Amino acid sequence: MSQPNVHTNPKHAQRRNAAIGKIHIGKQQLGMDDETYRAMLLTIGGVKSSKDLTPEGIDKVVRHMEKCGAVFSTPKRAGRKPRNLGSASSRSAQLGKIEALLTESRLPWEYAQAMAKRMYKKQALEFCDYDELRGIIAALVVNAKRKNRGGSQ
Incomplete structure (x- = not known):
């Protein structure tokens, strides 16, 4: 029997790891000590560790952290500058x-x-x-x- 939070699709695992990273960023932004952080995880997500969170639990924790003042922004990618123009043009x-x-x-x-x-x-x-x-x-x-x-x- 497999664990419900273990993904075989690498893209799912990447998204999950990014979401858990977001939670850890929120922990830093809010200045939570480990004890407070674990209590929040247990109260909001129903687990003792972020690695045990379900996708719904991750969403609940992130929303709770945003309500508490954590700011999550996705980095803007600069994109690609057009390259086919000569420098003398x-x-x-x-x-x-x-x-x-x-x-x-x-x-x-x-x-x-x-x-x-x-x-x-x-x-x-x-x-x-x-x-x-x-x-x-x-x-x-x-x-x-x-x-x-x-x-x-």
Whole structure:
């Protein structure tokens, strides 16, 4: 008879380990000592150790920690910068500007890729011409100004 929490699918095991890691991050953020942490696991999840939590128990514990003030955020992946433009290209300079605007706004490359698709029906930034890249830069500048204006009020 196998244990209910042991997964043979590596993706399931990865997700489970990530969720348990999230719980441990919450423990740190909330400044819980080991005794308090174990009492919380027993009360909320019905187990003495996080490794014994069911998927539902993991969700309950994470929700409880969020209510207590733990903040869990998923890291934004930067994505892939377009690579097929030579460094002497005027479009390359525009990509540098796009990269700077994305970094400043803490947005991934996928954001600019989605803009190219939405604004110009291009599947990737690599397919945008000089004027289209200029339009994406303008839209990113407007977005940055809007965010700054909204945060200062």
